[in-house]
Amino acid sequence: MNEFDLIARYFSTEDCARGVSLGIGDDCCLLQTNNRKMFAVSVDTLVSGVHFPANASAKNIAERALRVCLSDLAAIAAEPKWFTLALTLPDVDESWLKDFSAALKENAELYNCSLVGGDTTKGPLAITLQVMGEVLENEATKRSAACPGDAIYVTGTLGDAAAALAAINGEIEFGQSEMEFLLDRFYRPMPRFYEQNKIRGLINAAIDISDGLLADLKHICDQSHVAAQINLEALPFSDLLEKFPDSARREKWALTGGDDYELCFTVAGKNKKLIDEMTLSGTLNATEIGSIMEGSGVHCYKQDQLIQFEQQGYLHFE
Ligand code: ADP
Ligand code: MG
Numbered sequence: 001m002n003e004f005d006l007i008a009r010y011f012s013t014e015d016c017a018r019g020v021s022l023g024i025g026d027d028c029c030l031l032q033t034n035n036r037k038m039f040a041v042s043v044d045t046l047v048s049g050v051h052f053p054a055n056a057s058a059k060n061i062a063e064r065a066l067r068v069c070l071s072d073l074a075a076i077a078a079e080p081k082w083f084t085l086a087l088t089l090p091d092v093d094e095s096w097l098k099d100f101s102a103a104l105k106e107n108a109e110l111y112n113c114s115l116v117g118g119d120t121t122k123g124p125l126a127i128t129l130q131v132m133g134e135v136l137e138n139e140a141t142k143r144s145a146a147c148p149g150d151a152i153y154v155t156g157t158l159g160d161a162a163a164a165l166a167a168i169n170g171e172i173e174f175g176q177s178e179m180e181f182l183l184d185r186f187y188r189p190m191p192r193f194y195e196q197n198k199i200r201g202l203i204n205a206a207i208d209i210s211d212g213l214l215a216d217l218k219h220i221c222d223q224s225h226v227a228a229q230i231n232l233e234a235l236p237f238s239d240l241l242e243k244f245p246d247s248a249r250r251e252k253w254a255l256t257g258g259d260d261y262e263l264c265f266t267v268a269g270k271n272k273k274l275i276d277e278m279t280l281s282g283t284l285n286a287t288e289i290g291s292i293m294e295g296s297g298v299h300c301y302k303q304d305q306l307i308q309f310e311q312q313g314y315l316h317f318e
Contacts, residue, residue, distance in 0.1 A: 025223065026143050027075035027208060030135070037134040040078035044069045048125035052187075053168050058096045060187040061127065062103035068210070069129040070111055070191040071261040075208035077141045077196045078133035080111050085118035086128035111191065141196070141206035141265065146224035150204055150266035150292040153275065155195045156285055157238040158213060159250055160185035162257020178240055185238075189261035198284050199265065202274055206265040212256040214309060217264055218298050227295030232302040236287040255300070255309060266292055 001009075007024065016023050021038055022030035028040040046065045048054050056064075066083070073080050085104070108114060113131065164186035166172045167179060174182060192208070205224055207216045213230075221228050235254050237244075244250045265286075267275050278284035300307045 021137060022140070022142060027072040028078060028133075030076070030137065030140055036136060038078075038137050038140060040073055040076055040133045040135050040140070041130065042069060042072035043128060043130040044072070045126055045128040054125075056187070058099035059103040062100045063107050064187045064189070065127045065129055066104060066107045066111070067189045067191055068261060069131045070113070070193075071189060071208040071210070073131055073133040074191040074193050074196050075141070075206055075263060076135060077139050077200060077206070078135035080113040080131060080133045080191075080193070082116045083108070083113055083129055083131045085115055086121075086130075087118065088121045088123040088126040088128075090123070090125055111193070139200055141203055142223075143205055143207050143220050144223040146205035146220050146226050146228075146266040146292045147268060148226055148292055148294045150268055151272050151275075151288050152217070152228060152230065152264065152266050152290040152292060153279075153286045153288050154209070154213065154236060154262050154264050155192050156190070156260070156262040157236045157241070158209070158255075158260050158262060159235075159241050159253035159257055160238050161189065161259035161261075162212075162253035163241060163244075163250075165257070165259065166253070174240075181238070181240055186259060189259070191261065192263045195263060195284060195286065198278060199267075199275065199286075202271040203265045203267050206263055209260050209262050209264055210258055212258040213264060214255045214298050214300075215258070220264070220266065221292075221296060221298060224292070225296070227293045228290055228298045229293055230290035230298065230300050232300050232307060234287060234289045236289075252309075 012024050019032045020029065021032055028042040030038040030040055033039050046052060046061070046068065052061055052064055069083065070080055104115070160182055163172070164182035167174050167182060205220045207220055209216045217228050217230070232251060235251065237250065237254065241250050241253070275284065275286070279286050300309065
């Protein structure tokens with residue numbers, strides 16, 4: 001049983017409880033407030049040795065943790081406001097705490113949100129952040145909103161974080177400046193608030209890519225009851241990966257690696273022209289990679305040939 005089966009079997013709720021506009025199953029839940037805006041909430045835990053290498057610096061852990069969590073707010077188009085921090089520490093290391101708290105504060109200021117509470121316990125190093133933001137209900141970009149005929153886009157480039165992880169794990173070697181770029185991509189993902197603001201009101205469904213494009217786009221397909229077709233030749237790569245000689249490995253990193261925290265979003269035909277104008281003029285960093293159709297599942301094509309992938313993304317418990 002993977003984590004999605006587990007959640008579906010034991011924790012999923014069919015009907016929405018009082019005041020819940022969007023419950024379990026999306027990047028954030030949406031809760032009704034007394035004003036026009038919805039309250040968007042998401043929580044994520046980062047465990048040492050699972051979500052970041054055990055030897056990662058306190059600064060790197062803090063910036064990655066907050067950015068990864070904020071990415072869920074960006075996915076649903078919510079504006080970040082507040083967050084809480086539950087910290088589990090093996091011991092009190094003041095130099096670690098000084099670096100961790102300074103980096104957390106710096107990144108919180110960068111994304112305009114403030115720490116408003118938390119919990120501190122002793123145990124193996126783990127960081128849990130709950131982020132809270134606000135969004136107008138009709139502007140929330142839910143996983144369930146894709147429609148047949150929509151074009152599929154991704155922001156930024158894919159596969160860099162998985163390449164970084166492969167290098168960190170000693171599976172591959174890169175030069176020093178390449179490593180600097182890759183580690184930056186891994187430890188400092190960019191929650192795509194700027195892009196979400198640009199495309200506000202123009203897109204249908206969205207998700208942030210945490211587990212890999214195939215796995216995360218499949219969540220959109222499952223929840224929207226549609227299929228997706230991706231053109232593998234359109235996948236956007238960084239200059240570094242563009243030049244990388246092993247194209248099969250690069251493709252695997254982009255499709256199943258995860259950790260990029262780019263947005264995958266869908267656009268109806270009537271809004272496509274506006275999006276394409278922005279991508280062409282360079283005001284929006286996004287690439288069209290495929291389309292939504294009737295049916296189910298994510299189907300990858302290269303030169304009109306269907307390509308099958310065994311593992312679609314990262315799964316805990318599998
Ligand atoms: P994301 O990758 O966007 O953080 P997840 O894959 O972690 O989302 O979770 C998928 C959905 O399941 C989310 O809506 C999340 O809130 C919900 N979820 C995960 N674990 C639990 C749990 N133990 N109880 C209730 N809901 C959960
Ligand atoms: Mg997410």
